[in-house]
Amino acid sequence: MLQALTSVLLPVFFVSGLGALLASRFPVDQATMARVTLYLLSPALVLDVVLRTPVQLAEAAQLGAAYLLTLGGCLVLGWVLGLGRPTEQRRSLSASVGIWNSGNMGLPIALFAFGQAGFERATVLFLASFIGMYAVAPAIYSLKRPSERAAWRELLRLPAIWVTVLGLALRALHVTLPQGLSRGVELLAQATLPMVLLSLGLQLGAGGWPPLTRRIWLASAARLVGGPLIALGSGVLLGLQGQALAVLVLSASMPTAVNALLLAREYQADTETVAGVVLLSTLGSVLTVAAVVAWLPRLGS
Template sequence: MFQALSSVLFPVILVAGLGALLSSRFPIDQGTISRITLYLLSPALVLDVLLKTPVQVGEALHLGVAYAVTLLACLGLGWLCGLGRPGLTQRSYSASVGIWNSGNMGLPIALFAFGQAGFERATVLFLASFVGMYAVGPAVYSLGRGGMSALDAVKDILRLPAIWATVLGVALRLLHVPLPEGLTRGVSLLAQATLPMVLLALGLHLGAAGRPRVNARLWLASGARLIGGPVIALGVGRVLGLDAQNLAVLVLSASMPTAVNALLIAREYDADVETVAGVATLSTLLSVVTIAGVVTLLPTLTGAPLHP
């Protein structure tokens, strides 16, 4: 447990912790940092990995299907956590459990735990979650409510640069068209800045949010996210026949805390922002222990060895 905590989580905790310290001492414009990450760095990472990753299209689709099934099951689990609460609050619990942090924490932890091969597969999940977050997330809040059509949701998805970077990267791979060396190096340079920036962004959010007002349902939803998520992923991955490496990366990804972007989506759709913020903060703090446990158990549960 200590080895998993120190070698895998400590680098993540260090960078995010520095961000939290900075945010607690100085006023930081988190909106600007989020836009830089969302509209510039994340698309560069997506394109860079799509052009370089050896993951085959069939393998990526298999992993993407496993993610989608896990996502739907986690949304249902979160819905159960919110039973008896008003409609928007119940939807917020569903989103809190179903939308996890496959980017800010999932990518670097996969890199530290499984090396480059694990990072490449985690990026496939990141791509799937990116689309899922901005397609399923709005649907959770808008389905059955007036004011937003399916066409509006599609437009929101299509305006995200990472979506177009995905299309471009897939097209270049299929057509075997290389980018000019100078452009490739520029994209790689931006991609290398993504992980430190997203970890800092996570820390900035935690430092500004302060201590959440904890209640029994927040504990329940956080447990559903951190424990129920990997259990569901393990079952889904085995049923769908994922190999050891892909299964391990899926389970690790599903053990991540609630994504900060879930809070942004809740605010955009006038949902229960306080509930989502509480689950995001509490699950992130608790994940220091639970992720270490998951990393320690992964070789036994999946047969995939950890990166030395």
């Protein structure tokens, strides 16, 4: 399993490293890259996941509720860690603990640990977390705005929200996209991960290694250790058992998502803090995720 984890993490560091090398040598418009990912590639990924994933409605609803409860606990934990710090940093710490990488790391690791059945459950959680991320992060990063109406406008302008509604409607009506269109969506979805990883590398390459302060260490520990513990409690509280509970815990043990950094950049939040937690939690996840995977058979049996 450690070899499998390495095969997942090594490409992450490789692609991010190339982005850092590029940014250290050439000026790159990071804001434009972030917006291409945010407004074009990520919505395509959501639509592709919604249309392709086999979902049992009852279990999907239960997993979604468990995710929401876990999300709330992690956001509160991150907010508490930021007490006494400037508002912008406190908001970024909360988002860093509450937004985890359930996609490009969580999905393949779930497949390695539980096979196809676990992968399908992990895909449901990925979709829930993707929607939750785009619903929660803009609200957190926009708390300084003068009114709730402004925050809702920021949320509703994100195409990922509308694409999710469209995808669910197409599935409910049993409508299949024309082959040419579905292939185009799939191509855009496949481009999302490389762009996201490059954006992380560009941030690190342009700004250098972020300062790993005590708060960043605590936030990384909260994400990697507190996340799975909160997920375990949430899942038990909502009656999840066996593999469904194990997949929830595994998902919540992932490091901070790079998309948290993209959204922080889009909403002019504390990108230095978010980049630090993304980097440190990703490095630390090599050990912590391996430990969680080794322990999970007790839940999945």
